[in-house]
Amino acid sequence: MSNCDYCGEAVTSVYSFQHMGVWYSGHKRCMGAPMVRKLSQPMPLPNIGLIGKLRAGKDVVAAYLAEKYGYTRFAFGDELKRYAHELFGEPAEGSKPRELYQWFGQTVRERDPDVWVRKCLEAASHHELSVKVAFANRGLWSSTPQFRAVITDVRQLNEAEVLSARGYVLIRVEAPESLRIHRAIESGDTFNLRDLTHGTETALDGYAADFTVMNGAGLPELYAQIDEIMESLRVAGGEAA
Numbered sequence: 001m002s003n004c005d006y007c008g009e010a011v012t013s014v015y016s017f018q019h020m021g022v023w024y025s026g027h028k029r030c031m032g033a034p035m036v037r038k039l040s041q042p043m044p045l046p047n048i049g050l051i052g053k054l055r056a057g058k059d060v061v062a063a064y065l066a067e068k069y070g071y072t073r074f075a076f077g078d079e080l081k082r083y084a085h086e087l088f089g090e091p092a093e094g095s096k097p098r099e100l101y102q103w104f105g106q107t108v109r110e111r112d113p114d115v116w117v118r119k120c121l122e123a124a125s126h127h128e129l130s131v132k133v134a135f136a137n138r139g140l141w142s143s144t145p146q147f148r149a150v151i152t153d154v155r156q157l158n159e160a161e162v163l164s165a166r167g168y169v170l171i172r173v174e175a176p177e178s179l180r181i182h183r184a185i186e187s188g189d190t191f192n193l194r195d196l197t198h199g200t201e202t203a204l205d206g207y208a209a210d211f212t213v214m215n216g217a218g219l220p221e222l223y224a225q226i227d228e229i230m231e232s233l234r235v236a237g238g239e240a241a
Contacts, residue, residue, distance in 0.1 A: 004030050044146050045069060045233055049154040049163040052173035053201050054098065055183040057215035057222065061173055062152045064223055069230060071150040072127060076159060079119040080105045096187070102198050109156075117162050124149045155200045160207060169233065172209035175216045 004011050004026030015028040024031060048065065050058040065071040084104045091097050108115055128147040151168070154160050160170060175183075213225040 045148055045230065047149040047151075047163075047166070047168045049151045049160065049168045049170045050173055051154045051160065051170055051204050051207065051209050052175075053177075053180060055180040055187070056173045056175045058152045058173050060215065060219070060222065061171070061213070061226060062150045064226055065148075065150045068227075069148065070145060071148045072124075073152060074120050074124050074127075074149055075152045076116040076120045076155070077101065077105065077153050078123065080108070080116050083108075102200050106199065113156075113158050114162070117159055120151060121162075121166075124151075154204070156203050157207070160204060169211070170209045171229065172207075172212040174212060174214050179216055 002011050002014060002025065003009065005024040009027070011026055013028075014025050015031050016023055016025040017031045018024075048071065050061055052058045062071070062073045066073055081101060084100055085091070088100060088104075105116065128149075131145070131147065149168075151163065154163060154170065164170060211229050213222060213229070215222045
């Protein structure tokens with residue numbers, strides 16, 4: 001006995017039909033028009049991880065995904081920075097002690113390579129659950145919005161592999177090095193040129209992301225690239241093209 005491809009219930013008398021070269025089977029009432037309507041519906045957008053070097057524009061992309069597509073921002077570095085600030089003090093407003101973050105993050109990773117990955121994914125899971133509980137408590141369980149996470153700082157191979165295994169789509173954000181250095185200086189980053197070749201900046205060089213966007217010609221062009229990717233993900237049912 002098999003299950004219906006439409007409703008999932010057990011089928012005793014199987015009816016099959018073909019749609020766009022693929023065969024589906026199930027109850028006669030479920031095949032045909034009902035199945036076509038189901039297959040034609042856009043699939044939920046996937047969670048996303050952003051790969052890119054310092055000041056390539058990953059946070060800009062994440063902000064756009066949050067504003068237009070309802071994503072919630074997370075970062076592997078969130079807990080890293082919190083612990084670093086707790087131990088070594090808060091940085092000056094607007095500054096980013098990049099060398100401290102790189103050293104502290106890597107030192108802790110030597111003991112446990114997945115520590116920041118776990119912390120980030122736990123935060124995402126807790127946030128998703130809290131939203132569901134809040135809607136359920138208000139009697140709006142069926143209206144709970146789809147949870148979509150965007151992780152803004154995929155820098156290590158194990159991070160990329162964990163996210164890919166969990167169905168995240170990985171987008172690489174690129175920008176010319178001279179422009180990235182200019183952005184870092186303008187933003188008050190505390191860094192030196194050695195930071196540009198630190199392991200956290202180069203570990204994913206050559207890694208095959210699902211998509212790549214260029215962030216060197218202004219926001220309208222960047223946003224257009226993101227919109228194109230999101231449309232392809234809707235059509236593909238959440239799978240990278």
